[in-house]
Each structure stands twice: as structure tokens, then as C-alpha cells.
Amino acid sequence: MRRQSGGGSLTLGVQSFIMDNCITIGQAGALSHTYIKNILKKVISTAESSGNEVLEDLYEFYAHHISFFKEDMWLKDGTNIQKSISFFISNGFDQGHSGSRNLVIPIHCSSNMLEGDTGCSIWPSSLFLSEFILSYPDIFYNKYCLEVGAGVGLVGIILSKVKASKFLELHIPQANYMIIYFAQVVVTDGDLSTLANMQANLELNHVGTNNETSQNGGTDSKSNKYKIHYNLFITVECKFLSWEAASESELTSYSPDVVLAADVIYDPLCLPHLVRVLASLLKPKKMHTFSSCGGRSNDGDGFASDHHQIGVCKVGSSQNNLEMHVICQPVAYIATVIRNVETFNYFIGLACQANLCIVDITEEKKPSNLLPYVTSYDRSSVKLYVVSYSRTEDL
Secondary structure (H helix, E strand, C coil): CHHHHCCCCCCHHHHHHHHHHHHHHHHHCCCCHHHHHHHHHHHHHHHHHCCCCCCHHHHHHHHHHHHHHHHHHHHHHCCEEEEEEEEEECCCCCCCCCCCEEEEEEEEEECCHHHCCHHHCCCHHHHHHHHHHHHCHHHCCCCCEEECCCCCCHHHHHHHHCCCCEEEEEEEHHHCEEEEEEECEEEEECCHHHHHHHHHHHHHCCCCCCEEEEEEEEECCCCCCCEEEEEEECCEEEEECCCCCCCHHHHHCCCCCEEEEECCCCCCCCHHHHHHHHHHHHCCEEEEEEEECCCCCCCCCCCECCCCECCEEEEEEECCEEEEEEEECCEEEEEEECCCHHHHHHHHHHHHHCCEEEEECCCCCCCCCCCCCCCCCCHHHEEEEEEEECCCCCC
């Protein structure tokens, strides 16, 4: 009946009705996880196949219920194991630690990646990218990072260890308002089963996956002028992102400083969609912020990196306020094993057509060997590339 009221289509309104009157009530009752999972899968697949936007809550509920289903299946057939990846850190990677120590990351993963469960396997490039992050933490410190095709979530967990969340302030003098928030680490994948396992790994490593918002109607203690709104995010957020189905508005809503990917260049059919996603995420964006003359200034918190400039401020004065036009030029780091030269060259060609510049930095930014005891890991087979958008004249 509700579907008919939506014109025969699973609109957001119809999906909300299903959530409120079927899924939520069923979850509180005696319905099994498997039954609810199947209903959610049917609703999501039907909405996606008809080109409708899918309610975010449906993805989250599906990931929640599939985790129960998958955990039960893993226990029955033994295809899932828990591995502990131990990174040998010398001299510490942050100010809180000194000397040599082991950073141990427990991970739920598939015991046999040949059975098609690629998203739940630990790939060499994700180990390499993790070593790279730990070897060059300053690149990611105080940056809003997003990973595409995140798999088991290892890279996102490592990013949280180097404090990759970004603190931001937005002053709006005209509205007597100030917003304080954190742009966090976002790990994404387009497979719901993989997403459920990823979320379980984040929780296993005590890395938060939800956000919380609080408000304070008081004033800024420094200026005694602004009403303050705090929007605080836990370190890592797990989100569904389909390269094929993601809309341009969805992609532009992220605005990350750094994009990361490991072993995503393998399927020629997926590469046009991957390049479209990268081009949208890496396209420079002009941001408008306002600050009073006595407000917070740019204190050199890492806007400039070795390969790009993500904060170019053009300041125009308006009485006692400064209007700042910040051009943010993101950058991507992609680690990959080139298994098929033709496939990789196809990716390079698509990237060039999309105005993306790709540079091999494997030797220039060679990470430290932090996994000396993992004999099955051939780090020499992994290449590291930095990718950026090559056209800025339109800004």
C-alpha cells in the first residue's frame, strides 16, 4: 500500500515507513536476524535497481543484522579467523610513546581469499599503506581522511592511531554563531557484508563508529561574543559507498583532505567508476569561512604537504571581520600490486582523461619495515602513487 502511495516506487518516504513500521517493530519482537536481513536486502536491492536513493538507516540496519548472520556462518564453516598484526615501532610514532614497542591490531578476516571473499581479506597493499601512514604520520595528522574500498578496515584503524581527525572552527559573525567540529576518518566500502566485518573490526579495536552532537548556548570564552555549537565526531566512521551508484552530491559532501586506497586497481569493469569517484573527491573546492580579527588564525597546522597545498587563503576585509576563501586541494595515496599491466595502463588512461595526475612515490616515500616478522608479505611488489587533480584554473 505504501509503495503504491509512492507512485509504485520505493521512495525515501516509503523506505521510512518500512523502517518505522516493519523493521523497528520486527526487531523488538521475535523475528530472527536472518528474516530481517532478507527483508532489508530485498528493499535495498529493489530501491537501488530502480535508481532510487536508499535511506542511510537501511544500510546501517542491514550491516548490523548481517554481522550476526555472518558471525554464525563463520563459526559453522571456519572460514573466519582473527589475526593479530604486530607493527614494530621504533622511537614511537607520536609524542605519547618513546622507544621501541609493538602496535598490535587484531583483525577479523577470511581464512581463504580464493573463495571470493576479497573484502574480508588482508591484502599486501593495505599492509604497505599502514606502514606508510605510521612512517609518515605528519602527512595525516590533523587531516580529514577517507578510504575507498576499505576492506577489513585496517588502514582506518591505523589512521586513528596517528590522530588523523581534523579540528575545525567556523565563525559566522553576522549570525553571532560559532561552530566547532571534527572532520573524522571515514572508511567506506560498496559491499554490505564487507562493511559489517569492517565495523566489527573497528569495535574490536575500540575505535568509535558513531557521531554525537551536543550544543552549548554559552559564549566563546575568548571573545565573549559567540554562541557555540559543538558537533563532535568519534574518530572513525564506517559508511557505505558504491562506486557505481554514488551520486555527485553524495561524493562532494565528503570534502576530505586525503583519500586513501589499497589494491583497488584490479577489475577493468570497475575502473571507470573508481576514477569518477576519485576525480570528484580530489577536485579542488573553494570554501568560505568567516572569522573576527581577534579570532583563531592559521598557525601552520599542516596545510602544506610535500605534494599539494590544501589551504590557500585569500582574505578580504569587511570592517572587523575577515572573510576567508580557502581553496582545498585534496590528494590521494594509492597502494597497489600491479598484477596485470594492461589493467593498470587502462586505469592510467582513464585517470588522465579525468584530469588526474599520478606520480610514483614508492622510492621517494618508502616506508619503514614495520612488519619484519611477516614473511608472507612481499613489500617489494607494492607500488605507492600520489594522485591529485591537475586543473585548478576554474576556481
